[in-house]
Amino acid sequence: MAAEGSVIIEHVGAVIVQAKVPGESIQTKIGDPVYLGDVVRTxxxxxxxxxxxxGTSFNLSSNARMKLDEYVYEPAGKSNSTSFNLTKGTFVFVAGQVAKTGDMRIETPVATMGVRGTTPHVEISDDGTTRFSTLIEEGKNKYLKKSGGTGRRDPSKGPSTSSI
Known part of the structure; x- marks a missing residue:
């Protein structure tokens, strides 16, 4: 079953989707759906x-890898949730209604980002070094370090970039 309404909207070069069934990979085309468990690789x-x-949208740069772990959205729902696992590359995304009406999580090799309506930019190097940058509105973004603990950014200090 497709993550409802999820489609490839822009496509430049070879983009591969590895289905959750091991060994099944296909080259995508504009309009193709993305399914739960799929790995999108550029x-x-x-x-x-x-x-x-x-309304959530993801843009993946070259040499990127993202897995769609969870996507639950009902327009009138209060328990919506998404989970994306980013393992390599550069990603820019806009959080949609799920972030406002439920739980939106972005997993990276070093941290889990809880998103509440921002536009984050995530860069993951081949060695796993991860950089986050975003304009943060008060109360809209929180990150959890994989080693434990949480961090919050004072929005009055303007844009920030964090390396973990």
């Missing part, structure tokens, strides 16, 4: 944009 000369029905 090559050196490609990038892709993915839109979801709640």
């Amino acid at each position: 090559d050196a000369d490609s990038r892709v944009g993915i839109n979801f029905v709640d």
